[in-house]
Amino acid sequence: MSVRLLHSHKRVGATYHPKQCSRLQRKTEMKLSVVLIVCIVLSTTSSALSQDNAVQTATPQTNNGGKTEAKDSHTAAVEEFFLVMKMKETTDKTIDQMMSAQLTQQPQLAAFKDVMLDFLRKHVSYSALKSDMVKLYRDAFTEEEIQQLTAFYRTPVGQKAIAKLPSLATAGAQLGMSRVQANMGELQKAILERQKELEQQPSR
Numbered sequence: 001m002s003v004r005l006l007h008s009h010k011r012v013g014a015t016y017h018p019k020q021c022s023r024l025q026r027k028t029e030m031k032l033s034v035v036l037i038v039c040i041v042l043s044t045t046s047s048a049l050s051q052d053n054a055v056q057t058a059t060p061q062t063n064n065g066g067k068t069e070a071k072d073s074h075t076a077a078v079e080e081f082f083l084v085m086k087m088k089e090t091t092d093k094t095i096d097q098m099m100s101a102q103l104t105q106q107p108q109l110a111a112f113k114d115v116m117l118d119f120l121r122k123h124v125s126y127s128a129l130k131s132d133m134v135k136l137y138r139d140a141f142t143e144e145e146i147q148q149l150t151a152f153y154r155t156p157v158g159q160k161a162i163a164k165l166p167s168l169a170t171a172g173a174q175l176g177m178s179r180v181q182a183n184m185g186e187l188q189k190a191i192l193e194r195q196k197e198l199e200q201q202p203s204r
Contacts, residue, residue, distance in 0.1 A: 073143060074138055074142075074143040074146070075134060075138060077143050077146045077147055077150070078134050078137045078138055078141075078146055079134065080150060081137070081146050081149055081150045081153075082130075082133070082134075082137075084150050084153050084154055085153055085162060086162055087126055087133075088126035088127075088130075090162075090166045091124075091125060091126040091129070092121075092125055092126060093166075094166060094170065095117070095120050095121060095124070095125065096117075097170060098170060098173075099113065099116065099117055099120070101170070101174055105177075105178075105181070
């Protein structure tokens with residue numbers, strides 16, 4: 001039994017047989033895997049970075065009036081916060097952990113492991129995201145608020161949160177992915193039903 005699919009919001013005469021649908025499903029699952037890893041890395045990045053580098057204090061800049069611009073100390077405060085949060089360490093570690101988890105669930109992706117890792121390390125590693133993350137935090141929190149957050153994450157409870165939250169985020173995302181995969185048939189059925197409805201609509 002074949003399935004007639006819509007392409008680019010237009011009716012086409014192409015017919016997709018079960019084997020073709022299976023290939024499309026595998027491609028979709030691979031894309032979902034990459035997207036999932038990226039989302040988890042980004043969510044983890046927002047809650048953790050590494051202490052492997054010393055805090056770099058920005059050189060104060062002055063305006064014509066000789067006043068130091070507040071943004072310099074603000075940036076330095078954000079970077080110190082990132083160090084306390086161990087964001088670099090956690091971000092890079094999460095990429096490897098999520099890749100291993102996805103390969104366990106989908107062994108057919110093993111042949112693409114190095115390609116996917118290179119891509120993720122290039123675009124969503126800490127070094128790739130740092131400057132943009134600094135800007136996000138500067139815009140979201142005042143310098144005083146960043147300092148208060150840093151003080152909290154230096155406490156025992158804060159350090160425990162740093163250690164536990166990334167793995168909890170990973171586990172939660174994996175749980176969600178497992179549910180999606182287990183119920184993929186339901187999604188595919190709903191999509192096919194909607195396609196039939198669209199096909200039955202009169203052309204405009």
